[in-house]
Amino acid sequence: MGSLQPNVLCEDEVKKVLQDVVEKEQISKPEYTICAGSAKGDGYLSFMTKVDVKSKDKDLHLIIKCAPKSEEFRSFVPIRSTFLREIAFYEDIYPTMDEFQKEKGIEDRFESVPKFYKSIQTDKEEIIVLENIRERGFQLWDRKNQFDDAHFQMLFKEYAKYHAISFALQHYKLEKYYDLSKNLYDMFTPGIFSFEFFTAFKMSIEVIHNLYQDDEIKRDLTQLKDNLMKYFEHIINNKGKRVVITHGDCWSSNMMFKYDDPNNPEKPTDLCLLDFQLVRKGSPVLDLSYFFYAGAPKHLLKKLDHYLKYYHSVLSKQLKMFGIDVENVITFEELKNDWKTYSKFGYLMGILIIKGALTETDEIIDIADLSANSDMSLSESFLRKFKNQDLINERLKDLTDHMLENDLIRFEYSLLP
Secondary structure (H helix, E strand, O other): OOOOOOOOOOHHHHHHHHHHHHHHOOOOOOEEEEEEOOOOOOOOOOEEEEEEEEOOOOOEEEEEEEOOOOHHHHHHOOHHHHHHHHHHHHHHHHHHHHHHHHHOOOOOOOOOOOOEEEEEOOOOOOEEEEEOHHHHOEEEOOOOOOOOHHHHHHHHHHHHHHHHHHHHHHHHOHHHHHHHHOOOOOOOOOOOOOOHHHHHHHHHHHHHHOOOOOHHHHHHHHHHHHOHHHHHHHHHOOOOOOOEEOOOOOOHHHEEEEEOOOOOOOOEEEEEEOOOOOOOEEOHHHHHHHHHHHHOOHHHHOOHHHHHHHHHHHHHHHHHHOOOOHHHOOOHHHHHHHHHHHHHHHHHHHHHHHHHHOOOHHHOOOHHHHHOOOOOOHHHHHHOOOOOHHHHHHHHHHHHHHHHHOOOOOOOHHHOO
């Protein structure tokens, strides 16, 4: 049985998809240049076609994001649900958020998403058409590299601006917020890639367990491994007041950065978030801990308090523009307390992302391959010894050391069902 192969739409398919877009943009006699829009390892639940539409009067630079049609793949991954979730974000959730920011006169608005052009929701033909932001100078971060301070500052700032909108909607337009978020159930936790994902988590923790000799540390890691299901159930059952519409999938391949000087990647000047297929309701810490623990080098892990204070200060500034006192929404101490509970999610995602990020191109096994490969399971793919295994182990241990030193591994069993 063959694996899902990279796909690029042919010109006739592109013309059919973009016909109404071209008409709306008043482009006459368009010429199309078509090629693959992503490389292996850049994405897992879709394939991209890059399209440049050129004419005498106007050019468009687009990405057509298509859902895999493979029945086998769709039986393994809820492709349709994730595409409909992302379509809902671009067609309803973000436009409502943006209009609300304008209505409230927010000058420094959250606008870090690509322009949306159209969607197709037909079963097995789901499509999203977005601007190709590479043409505006945005570029992906090298997945093998950890983030530096400048990129973290920008990420914590943009997520604060994004989360502030949910808090403000709950304050002023609670019914509208409920309407936007009522269907944003968690798709990842119940097993978006089947319950084998929990096996992958458990096996990854077992690898980390073997990096330590201390019996108490081993016991804490074992307790984490044995209570994974309870912990994830606690995440999705959270009904507290500090809940927002999250981004959901916050690793480096789902964000792009812009630089005034493209040759100086130490000074990002803009950010754009991508891939809203896992948007859901949850603690802001789910987003923050995900990108932080998936991308922080050892020396920046030590600056966690600094980044949380910065996030809280930006959140305070944004909410003040909405006419809201941050202390009535979430105090800094409440944010830190939430971190103790929900940052385990970022840690668990981080240990998987670290492995994936450090694989060489010839080692990458897409989820689509696993769905068609009877000889290798998802969990087994994470237990292979990679070319960069020593570096993987070093990063996993740095991250776990941080969690242990800050007492973030041990469960507060009173919180569990």
